Every structure is written in structure tokens, then in C-alpha cells.
Amino acid sequence: xxxxxxxxxxxxxxxxxxxxxxxxxxxxxxxxxxxxxxxxxxxxxxxxxxxxxxxxxxxxxxxxxxxxxxxxxxxxxxxxxxxxxxxxxxxxxxxxxxxxxxxxxxxxxxxxxxxxxxxxxxxxxxxxxxxxxxxxxxxxxxxxxxxxxxxxxxxxxxxxxxxxxxxxxxxxxxxxxxxxxxxxxxxxxxxxxxxxxxxxxxxxxxxxxxxxxxxxxxxxxxxxxxxxxxxxxxxxxxxxxxxxxxxxxxxxxxxxxxxxxxxxxxxxxxxxxxxxxxxxxxxxxxxxxxxxxxxxxxxxxxxxxxxxxxxxxxxxxxxxxxxxxxxxxxxxxxxxxxxxxxxxxxxxxxxxxxxxxxxxxxxxxxxxxxxxxxxxxxxxxxxxxxxxxxxxxxxxxxxxxxxxxxxxxxxxxxxxxxxxxxxxxxxxxxxxxxxxxxxxxxxxxxxxxxxxxxxxxx
Numbered sequence: 001x002x003x004x005x006x007x008x009x010x011x012x013x014x015x016x017x018x019x020x021x022x023x024x025x026x027x028x029x030x031x032x033x034x035x036x037x038x039x040x041x042x043x044x045x046x047x048x049x050x051x052x053x054x055x056x057x058x059x060x061x062x063x064x065x066x067x068x069x070x071x072x073x074x075x076x077x078x079x080x081x082x083x084x085x086x087x088x089x090x091x092x093x094x095x096x097x098x099x100x101x102x103x104x105x106x107x108x109x110x111x112x113x114x115x116x117x118x119x120x121x122x123x124x125x126x127x128x129x130x131x132x133x134x135x136x137x138x139x140x141x142x143x144x145x146x147x148x149x150x151x152x153x154x155x156x157x158x159x160x161x162x163x164x165x166x167x168x169x170x171x172x173x174x175x176x177x178x179x180x181x182x183x184x185x186x187x188x189x190x191x192x193x194x195x196x197x198x199x200x201x202x203x204x205x206x207x208x209x210x211x212x213x214x215x216x217x218x219x220x221x222x223x224x225x226x227x228x229x230x231x232x233x234x235x236x237x238x239x240x241x242x243x244x245x246x247x248x249x250x251x252x253x254x255x256x257x258x259x260x261x262x263x264x265x266x267x268x269x270x271x272x273x274x275x276x277x278x279x280x281x282x283x284x285x286x287x288x289x290x291x292x293x294x295x296x297x298x299x300x301x302x303x304x305x306x307x308x309x310x311x312x313x314x315x316x317x318x319x320x321x322x323x324x325x326x327x328x329x330x331x332x333x334x335x336x337x338x339x340x341x342x343x344x345x346x347x348x349x350x351x352x353x354x355x356x357x358x359x360x361x362x363x364x365x366x367x368x369x370x371x372x373x374x375x376x377x378x379x380x381x382x383x384x385x386x387x388x389x390x391x392x393x394x395x396x397x398x399x400x401x402x403x404x405x406x407x408x409x410x411x412x413x414x415x416x417x418x419x420x421x422x423x424x425x426x427x428x429x430x431x432x433x434x435x436x437x438x439x440x441x442x443x444x445x446x447x448x449x450x451x452x453x454x455x456x457x458x
Contacts, residue, residue, distance in 0.1 A: 081150040084123065088157060088173060091115060095172040095437070096165040100277050103448065105439035111172035112181055120175035125228040129154045129169065130176060130264040131221055133206070134213035141214035141396070158264075162271035166278050170258060170268060171437030176227050180255045181438060183247050187254045187297030195299055198260040200415055206263035207407040211400040215393065217349040221263055254297030258436060269433035279430045279437055282447040286427035293428060295444035300434040305425045320420040323413065331409030338405025339398060346397040355390030358383050 091111055098107040119125065127148075132155035139147035158169035170177045209221040222228070226243035229235025249256045258265055272278075281292045281301065293301040346352045350372075357373050360366045362383055369377075376386055430441070442448050449455045 081127070081148075084119075084127070085150055085153045085157070087118065088154065091173045092158065092161045092168055095168040096161065096277075099168060099171055099279065099437050099439055100165060103283070103439065103442050105443055108172050108437070108439045109181070112178040115173050115175050116178040116182065119173075120179060120227070120231040123175075125175055125225070125231045127151050127154045128176070128222075128225070128228070129158050129174065130262060131219065131225065133263060133267075134209060134219045134221055137210045137213040138216065142216055159267055159271045162268050163274055164276050166272045166275040166432070167265075167268050167436050170265070171439070175231065176225070176262070177255060177258050177436065179227055179230070180247070180250045180257060181436075183250050184254050184297055185251045188252050189294075189297075189299060190253060192299070195259070196415070196419065200411060201260055202263055202266050203411040204408060205261060206266045207404050207411070209263050211404045212345070212348070215349065215396045215400050217345065217397065226257060255436065259298060259434075272433050272435075275432065278432055279435050279439075279441070281428055281430060281441045282445050283451050284447045287446060288428065289446060290428070291444040291446070292441040295440050297440065298434070298436060298438070300431040300436070301441060302425055302429055302431060304427060305423065316420050316422055320417065323416040323420055326416065327409070327413035330413040331406050334405035334409035334412075335402050336405065338401040338403070338408070342394075342398045342401040345401055346394050349390075349393045349397060351386070351389040351393040352397075355386045358386045 091114065095108060095111050098104045098111070127150060132151050135147055135151045136155050138145050158173065161168050172178065205221070209219075212218050212220050224239065224242070226239065226246045229239045230243045230247075234240075246257050288304065290303065293303060347356070354372050354376060357366075357370055358376070361369060361373060446455065446457060450457045
């Protein structure tokens with residue numbers, strides 16, 4: 001196969017050297033009509049369910065009390081939580097089938113629409129696999145906190161699927177990824193240098209989020225999730241603006257949150273490297289036409305390597321040695337910085353903040369009390385108990401921040417090492433850890449078009 005092809009009874013589609021039959025267009029049209037009907041049905045059911053819940057009469061009070069308007073999502077029945085877990089497994093299974101076996105971009109996108117509607121707008125983005133990282137970290141750090149079974153399932157199930165099928169969770173099951181994928185309109189390729197620099201941020205964000213959750217300070221990842229407020233149609237103004245900016249950027253830079261911020265993507269990357277089945281761009285022999293690399297909006301398709309062993313090794317080996325030598329120094333440096341920042345970070349912990357306020361009130365430095373100090377004194381506890389709890393929290397945060405610095409040093413040093421490791425590739429390949437399984441590369445491959453009967457290759 002020399003890479004030349006001709007179209008038989010076809011009409012052209014976008015891109016050089018590719019054509020699609022009229023029947024193919026008709027099939028896609030039917031698929032999207034069915035998708036629109038299903039999306040409308042799901043959204044209608046969601047709206048009806050919410051309105052039905054609002055119609056339930058509130059209890060009658062005679063004291064002039066009015067029930068407050070809830071600002072947070074209401075707790076759901078355990079039955080519905082388990083239904084969510086089952087639906088997650090179903091969506092992941094269907095995504096793996098349509099992505100790796102059927103090789104259908106329209107069906108993957110249809111599942112993404114379902115996830116955005118159900119797990120996003122109807123389910124209000126909670127429980128979220130991305131945020132479940134913090135629940136797991138808190139369960140490891142606080143023996144008094146019991147990790148809910150459904151939260152643990154949302155954390156573990158996507159990782160288990162990634163071990164076998166790659167990042168099928170990102171492809172269609174994650175509501176945060178789905179809403180970004182649906183707004184990709186005119187994607188632009190970003191430079192590799194920018195990708196390498198910004199690609200370090202999710203690792204750092206993961207470490208910071210785990211450290212704060214482990215110590216019980218705060219759930220940082222949920223607090224600054226850019227899309228949950230959009231799904232809930234309300235939230236802090238700053239977070240809403242952040243989410244809107246992410247979607248606006250996402251029209252030209254594919255999935256900016258997934259690529260440059262999402263902490264859960266780090267775990268999925270690690271699991272996907274071991275995947276038994278992965279996205280294979282072409283179903284046959286690669287033509288080296290470069291069309292797939294141009295089609296991918298996420299820059300996760302690597303071309304064949306042009307490797308000159310004597311020259312490249314002579315250049316890369318000294319840089320690799322310097323990176324290996326720098327690694328322990330980076331670890332020590334960032335560990336010291338993390339420990340130095342611990343007093344600042346500890347102020348976000350409720351026990352430390354409470355102790356600070358108790359001391360100020362005790363010394364007469366402030367006037368009045370707060371709800372927190374009133375609640376503490378209502379337990380008939382001495383101020384010394386509040387100070388003791390703050391000391392315990394400070395020690396935990398000191399240790400966590402030191403280890404966070406170690407993590408930062410490993411991430412940055414490890415990145416420098418990986419940049420100097422050379423790999424061989426004979427054909428165009430997806431990045432095993434970075435590919436989100438959107439299936440866009442399929443529609444650009446001439447060999448895939450021949451498999452579907454759209455064109456004939458010579």
C-alpha cells in the first residue's frame with residue numbers, strides 16, 4: 001500500500017485525501033437525530049423530577065418560621081447513589097466498546113452528552129470522581145471519617161477501567177470532560193513547550209489537594225471546580241467566571257481543564273500506561289499521512305521518530321545525567337519550602353483558626369465572639385482544649401507540607417528526566433497516558449475510511 005487512494009461513488013469530506021458516501025452522511029444524520037431525541041428525553045425527565053420534588057408541601061409552622069431556600073444539592077437516597085454507580089459502569093463499558101471495538105466517534109459523543117446531562121445537570125456533579133480524591137485522602141488521615149461506599153466506587157471504578165481500556169472515563173463518562181469536549185469548535189494546536197510546562201500543574205494540584213484533605217484543612221479541588229457551579233446553575237461568582245473562561249478557552253484549546261488542571265487525570269495517566277487495550281489510530285497499515293496528528297485537538301498523537309543514535313545520544317546523555325544529579329537537590333529544596341509555608345497553610349484549618357480566635361478573645365484583642373467560638377464554649381470546654389487541638393493540627397500540616405514539597409521536587413525533577421529520554425516509534429501513535437479517547441483521529445484516517453467502505457485505497 002503506497003498511500004495513494006481513490007474515492008469510489010463518494011463525495012468529499014474535509015481534509016486532504018478523504019471522502020465519505022452519501023449513505024454515510026445519512027447514517028450520521030440519523031444518529032444525531034436519535035441523540036437529540038434521547039438528550040431531550042433525559043433532560044425533560046430531570047426537569048420533571050426536580051419540579052416534582054419542589055411540589056412537595058413544606059411543613060407548616062406557626063412560629064413565623066419560613067423554610068430556607070437550599071443553596072447546596074440535597075442528599076440523595078442511598079438507592080439512587082447505587083443506581084449512579086451502576087450507570088457509571090454501564091457508561092464506561094459502552095464507551096470502551098464503541099471506542100475500541102466499534103471505533104465510532106458519534107456513539108462516544110452521544111455517551112458524553114448523556115454524562116453531561118445526567119451526571120452533570122441532573123446529578124449536580126456530585127459524587128464526582130475528581131473530587132473523590134479528597135474523600136479518600138481524608139479517610140486515610142482521619143480515623144473518625146468513614147469513606148462512603150459509593151464515593152469509593154466512583155474513585156476506584158474509572159481507575160480499574162483505565163488499567164484495561166485506557167482513559168475511557170475521560171472519553172465520555174466524566175461530566176467535567178464531557179462539557180469541555182462538546183464545546184471544542186475550532187481547536188488550535190498548542191506548542192509542545194507549553195504542553196510540557198502546563199502539564200506539570202495537575203501533579204502539583206493533586207499533591208496540594210491531597211495534603212489539605214488529608215489534614216482536614218479543606219477540600220480545595222471541589223472548592224475551585226470550574227464546572228460544578230455551571231451544572232448547578234449557581235455558585236460563587238468567581239468560580240462561575242472561572243468555569244465560563246474555561247469553556248471559552250476550550251472552544252480553541254481542547255479540554256484545558258483536563259490537560260492542565262485536573263488532578264484525577266494524573267491517576268488515570270498512571271493506570272492507562274498499563275492498559276491492555278488502547279486506542280489504535282489505524283485499523284491497518286499506517287500510511288504516515290499525518291492527518292491524524294492534525295485532527296487531534298489535544299496534541300496526544302506522536303509521529304514516527306527520526307532517531308540518529310550517535311548524534312542524539314551524545315546530546316541527550318549529558319542532559320540526562322544533569323537531570324538525575326539535580327533530582328535530590330530539587331527534592332530537598334521543595335521539602336524545605338513546603339515546611340516553611342506550613343504556618344501559612346495551617347490557617348485554613350478550622351482548629352487552628354478557632355484557636356487563633358479564642359486567643360484573641362481571651363486577650364481582649366477583639367470585640368465580641370463568633371459562631372465558632374460560641375459553639376466551642378457551649379461544649380463547656382476550656383480554651384486549653386482548643387489550643388491543644390490546634391497544636392495537633394499544626395503538626396499534621398507541618399508533616400504534610402514537607403511531604404508535599406518532596407512530591408513537588410519529584411514531579412519537577414522527574415519531568416526534566418523524562419524530557420531527556422528518547423523513544424522509538426515506527427508509526428503515528430497515541431500517547432498511552434495522555435489520550436482521552438475522543439475518537440476524532442478515526443475519522444481522519446484513510447485506512448479507517450476504507451474499512452468503512454467510504455473510499456478505496458490503491
